[in-house]
Amino acid sequence: MRLLVHQIHPAIVASAGRLSRKLSVLTNAAGNSRPALRATNEAFAARSRSEPFRINHQTYHTLIFGANSMECVAVVTATANAAASAAPSTSGHDVPTLDRDSFKQILNVIAIRVPNRKCADVMKAFRGFTLDRPRLRCIVQDGDRSETKLLLLEENIKLEDLPPELHGRLEAEGLTVAATDHPVVLDYGMLSADAVLKRLLPSGVDAPSSFETIGHIAHLNLREEQLPFRFLIGKVLLDKNPHLRTVVNKVGSIENEFRVFQMEVIAGESRLETEVTQHGARFRLDFSQVYWNSRLESEHLRLVSSFQYGEVLVDMMAGIGPFAIPAAQKGLTVYANDLNPRSAHYLALNARLNRLGSSCLKVFNTDGRAFLRLLCDCPGSTAQELRAKLPPPPPPGGGDGGDGGDISAAATNGGCTAVGGNPAKRQKTRAAEAAEAGPLPAVPDGFAPPVGGLLFHHVVMNLPASAIEFLDAFSGAFDPAYWGCRPLPLVHCYTFKRSAETEADIVAKAERYLGGPMDSDGSCSVHTVRDVAPNKLMICLSFRVPREVAFKGRRT
Numbered sequence: 144m145r146l147l148v149h150q151i152h153p154a155i156v157a158s159a160g161r162l163s164r165k166l167s168v169l170t171n172a173a174g175n176s177r178p179a180l181r182a183t184n185e186a187f188a189a190r191s192r193s194e195p196f197r198i199n200h201q202t203y204h205t206l207i208f209g210a211n212s213m214e215c216v217a218v219v220t221a222t223a224n225a226a227a228s229a230a231p232s233t234s235g236h237d238v239p240t241l242d243r244d245s246f247k248q249i250l251n252v253i254a255i256r257v258p259n260r261k262c263a264d265v266m267k268a269f270r271g272f273t274l275d276r277p278r279l280r281c282i283v284q285d286g287d288r289s290e291t292k293l294l295l296l297e298e299n300i301k302l303e304d305l306p307p308e309l310h311g312r313l314e315a316e317g318l319t320v321a322a323t324d325h326p327v328v329l330d331y332g333m334l335s336a337d338a339v340l341k342r343l344l345p346s347g348v349d350a351p352s353s354f355e356t357i358g359h360i361a362h363l364n365l366r367e368e369q370l371p372f373r374f375l376i377g378k379v380l381l382d383k384n385p386h387l388r389t390v391v392n393k394v395g396s397i398e399n400e401f402r403v404f405q406m407e408v409i410a411g412e413s414r415l416e417t418e419v420t421q422h423g424a425r426f427r428l429d430f431s432q433v434y435w436n437s438r439l440e441s442e443h444l445r446l447v448s449s450f451q452y453g454e455v456l457v458d459m460m461a462g463i464g465p466f467a468i469p470a471a472q473k474g475l476t477v478y479a480n481d482l483n484p485r486s487a488h489y490l491a492l493n494a495r496l497n498r499l500g501s502s503c504l505k506v507f508n509t510d511g512r513a514f515l516r517l518l519c520d521c522p523g524s525t526a527q528e529l530r531a532k533l534p535p536p537p538p539p540g541g542g543d544g545g546d547g548g549d550i551s552a553a554a555t556n557g558g559c560t561a562v563g564g565n566p567a568k569r570q571k572t573r574a575a576e577a578a579e580a581g582p583l584p585a586v587p588d589g590f591a592p593p594v595g596g597l598l599f600h601h602v603v604m605n606l607p608a609s610a611i612e613f614l615d616a617f618s619g620a621f622d623p624a625y626w627g628c629r630p631l632p633l634v635h636c637y638t639f640k641r642s643a644e645t646e647a648d649i650v651a652k653a654e655r656y657l658g659g660p661m662d663s664d665g666s667c668s669v670h671t672v673r674d675v676a677p678n679k680l681m682i683c684l685s686f687r688v689p690r691e692v693a694f695k696g697r698r699t
């Protein structure tokens with residue numbers, strides 16, 4: 144019985160108890176896999192006792208079973224997703240092994256001897272007949288002759304296939320055929336991933352056409368019929384993309400509130416913490432723990448470009464900071480929040496990596512609605528309690544300028560400054576300390592909004608599946624005495640639009656959650672971000688919070 148303990152996928156652990164019992168049976172027959180298997184069993188047993196079930200992406204591993212049917216059954220009983228990834232059907236095809244040497248091939252081609260100075264002209268004249276393979280040149284060295292080169296023709300082209308004008312050219316230029324069987328060696332290293340996979344995969348199974356790259360990780364979304372061949376596909380992609388170290392495949396769909404999906408490492412290292420650079424900002428993340436989508440890069444840039452130096456940004460669902468970090472780098476003061484503790488952790492870490500101090504970027508780890516109402520000092524929020532805990536104000540000239548404050552003050556301060564200068568003197572930021580110390584508090588230490596609420600210019604809400612439902616948080620959130628006739632913030636709310644819906648439908652839906660009409664000052668605009676599925680677009684709805692919504696139920 145062959146049993147290979149590799150990784151346990153979160154999906155499998157969902158029915159850990161059942162699987163654990165099966166595994167105890169397997170342990171007895173597992174030979175030298177025993178210690179690893181025992182540890183695995185213990186992890187399963189511990190998980191199955193913990194109620195409610197919580198996904199901890201770091202500790203799970205996927206089990207890959209040999210051909211033995213009994214072992215596969217253990218996985219199949221876990222969950223439908225796990226079953227699909229653990230023992231998918233090959234539709235009767237054997238999964239080929241990757242024998243790199245088998246790709247070695249010698250082509251015998253015609254070689255025409257051409258004086259060096261005529262090479263460019265002759266190559267141009269013979270276009271369409273010359274050797275045309277990736278990573279191979281059609282003009283090569285002519286043995287040890289220094290005055291001539293060899294022009295190689297494509298495989299299977301014979302002299303008699305050449306049109307009369309090319310024969311004329313050969314004669315006129317005095318060109319000779321150096322060999323009719325010049326050997327050209329083709330090997331695995333010269334082939335593209337697509338060419339290799341085309342040769343290995345059975346008909347009806349295409350090579351993946353693209354993948355997302357996140358640092359050293361390639362993220363695939365394989366189709367059902369590709370799943371049996373996933374390890375092979377992963378191996379070839381690693382071979383052909385030297386910057387990659389890990390290949391993962393998405394398992395199932397994103398269903399959890401943190402927008403994190405289950406994934407299986409199909410090739411390379413199991414290391415899922417990586418680093419990405421976007422427009423000069425560095426982002427560290429664990430791809431299995433937090434949301435990240437490299438395809439949103441231009442949208443992050445578009446929105447941040449619309450912000451002005453010195454403004455104040457509130458990012459309600461900030462993830463690891465692709466809006467928040469560049470905005471702070473641009474000189475905005477940023478209040479960034481995410482409900483996922485791991486996102487908040489990486490957000491704080493990324494602030495530090497990009498040398499942004501806590502006066503530039505404050506990290507919160509709470510529900511977006513509660514976060515907004517806290518910043519606005521809404522009745523019922525914890526703002527007052529937080530203020531009561533604040534230490535006495537620093538002497539004039541000291542401190543980091545304090546929290547909250549005035550829109551105009553932020554503007555004249557020029558927002559925030561990066562922590563820079565002499566590295567020896569560089570201060571550790573509070574965010575950095577928190578990032579090192581483990582889970583972040585829901586509200587950063589020492590923060591309390593000013594009486595009447597913080598003044599801010601923009602709110603970003605990027606949780607397209609449900610952000611629109613959070614618009615109710617704006618209703619009556621603003622203190623008219625404090626905001627007076629200042630412009631209310633611009634909201635940038637991401638949502639999905641299906642092909643059956645119009646933009647007007649989406650605006651009407653947003654207004655229902657907001658509790659009032661949104662376009663009284665003509666600020667409302669709809670921007671299409673990207674196609675996410677054949678009949679589904681991601682869009683960004685931008686509008687200024689309407690006064691009648693902002694001050695609803697508040698005394699003027």
Ligand SMILES: C[S@@+](CC[C@H](N)C(=O)[O-])C[C@H]1O[C@@H](n2cnc3c(N)ncnc32)[C@H](O)[C@@H]1O
Nearest residue numbers: 400401434460461462481482483510511605606
């Ligand atoms: C689609 S991601 C966007 C993250 C980031 N803004 C970006 O562009 O990459 C949505 C984020 O919302 C967070 N989230 C989900 N529910 C939330 C809530 N109730 N309050 C705050 N954040 C939430 C998730 O953890 C996730 O990081």
